[in-house]
Amino acid sequence: MSGYVERPAAGLACVWRRTAARRTASRVVPDGCTDIIWSSAGTLVVAGPDTVGHPTTTGPGVLHGVRFGPGVGPAAFGVPAHALRDLRVPLAELWGPTPALEDALAAADDPTAVLAAAARARLRATPPDPVAAAITRSVRRSTVAALADDLGLSVRQVHRRSLDAFGYGPKVLHRVLRFDRAVKLAWTGVPFADVAQRAGYADQAHLSREVKDLAGVPLGQLVRP
Template identity: 70%
Template sequence: MYAERPFPGLACVWQRTTSSPAVGRVVPDGCTDIIYSATTGEVFVAGPDTVGHVTRVSGTLFGVRFGPGVGPLAFGVPAVELRDQRVPLAALWGPSARLEDDLGSADDPCSVLASAALERLRETPPDPAVGAIASAVSSSSVGELAWSLGLSARQLHRRSLAAFGYGPKVLHRVLRFDRAVKLAWAGVPFADVAHRTGYSDQAHLSREVRELAGVPLGQLIRP
């Protein structure tokens, strides 16, 4: 069972519970998460992924999700250093015994994680270019986007790697893929998904999903 809910200042908080060990597929969405395992007591960071991967899950996981470009502000490292990685939170924040104790005794571990995450975010001012890159990357060429931000293409690429873990072109692919998957989950026909998210046709959508997720779209959204 997986459920998520909105939380002010974050993309969402979420909880996943399995009654027995299971296999799940994690796919790119441009986000970073802090995850707490109530079974093992581990607290770790899931960096931005470039491809889907299969993971084994058991017990209950609690997580907070940062929107694209936000997580690195809380972690204090460029997103590219976390790309496709799962890193103990203590490696980024230092010893976290108090946080782990609070999580272990909390009725709502998601709120504990969210409070810690938001406290870190308040300590670091956001890069004003990050939101502009995320919102414009789907509608502008790299050159146009760089010009609109007063950056060279090389500077844009560097800023994008630091904030998102991807260069602008890969970021566009990942964010478009994420929008497409959400529409497909909502029951939108695949041909309409392709049209609404900017793929040239359904075949183009199918190729991109296979490359980024590792499985066909129908299999990816199968309950």
């Protein structure tokens, strides 16, 4: 049986599982998040923050993942987000040897619980930059200059800390978060004109241009079942 399931997880955006009975083509698109992914074939990788859509082929088999919310993952990975931008990197390159974790994953009834526990332990040891959460909350409604003023930082400092936390500056983060909201609305069946208005685009044409730039395909193709 094939399919994708995600569920809430304390301190994380979610945990998820993707099952494919055969090799399946899909497209991973920017959402501001980062993931740790373990496959039933034994690979254990970090998915860095994306700036464009990536065609990918998965399966047959099962993928188990934990997803960090925007600005959170780099604290667990131990490197700035921009070093992982648009990359898939073996977790061992960031955490050092991972055979004990891989053995625990292979033996677990619920590998996502094992991944979540490891992720939370890292976040307890190295919490995320609190400025990242402030940027996420404010980026949709503030200019970068106003945001910097609110935080008591210079524009350059806000840009640098945004690169470290998200992999890109505040303006790109705004585009990515707006795009992610639009895609989620479209998936629920909201008409595209309403998606544009509710997600904060000037009009449907603006939405179409942004989706094509960030995903690489039109919105209708992206959300096609």
